């Protein structure tokens with residue numbers, strides 16, 4: 001696999017981790033009338049993302065891609081950086097929607113990469129992640 005594609009896959013991995021943590025940040029710190037609904041929804045989402053992180057990492061390993069499990073790598077590589085503090089539930093959810101949009105845009109681009117052609121295991125794993133994130137996006141949008 002070409003190294004440019006490897007870099008994009010690792011960036012997607014780092015962004016998935018960033019989105020996982022951002023979702024927990026909302027889960028822990030959200031307040032107000034939407035607290036219970038958003039707290040429960042984000043729990044379902046980060047649990048799903050924990051499985052996706054493991055699935056993606058293990059798929060990358062099957063393609064002999066080294067997956068660094070350390071915070072410095074994730075911080076350097078992720079492009080999803082913003083973290084809200086002391087925000088309203090609507091602000092937390094809107095911020096999650098923006099990050100999910102970025103993530104899905106990159107994931108869609110990757111799935112259209114010609115270099116990915118023939119790598120069926122990886123395409124399947126990425127397609128499952130995309131489907132799950134579309135479902136999360138529907139819940140996020142509908143909760144506002």
Ligand SMILES: [Fe+2]
Nearest residue numbers: 027028039043
């Ligand atoms: Fe929790």
